[in-house]
Amino acid sequence: MTIYVTQLDKTPIADTPHKVDVRKIHGSAVTDIVVISLQPGESLKKHMTPVDVLFYVLEGQGTVVIGDEQENVEKNSLIESPKNIPHLLINDSNALFRVMVIKQLTTSDGKEMKTRIL
16 A cells, blocks of 8 residues: 655646636546635636536635525535536635635546536
């Protein structure tokens, strides 16, 4: 067995359509885990994923919009975002808003799932 350790600050920022700090800390054939760090005033573009997504707030506070609903969230909050529903994260605070995103990349039949920017 090998223990794999990933350090966030040594993980490169991914080039995404969102143009914010997104770092992939885990990737496998079935799961991606990324950490999104939003500076004050930054947000993700509205998008939807064909799989359920979990958001876990690591630091700060901000707004999560899922479909027609929005909720202010803070550190240690877990948010469930259902598949095929448009969603986005907004940092409307004056401090860093850091969120871990966990998503499944394949269906049980092995088909790949891709995020779609709206």
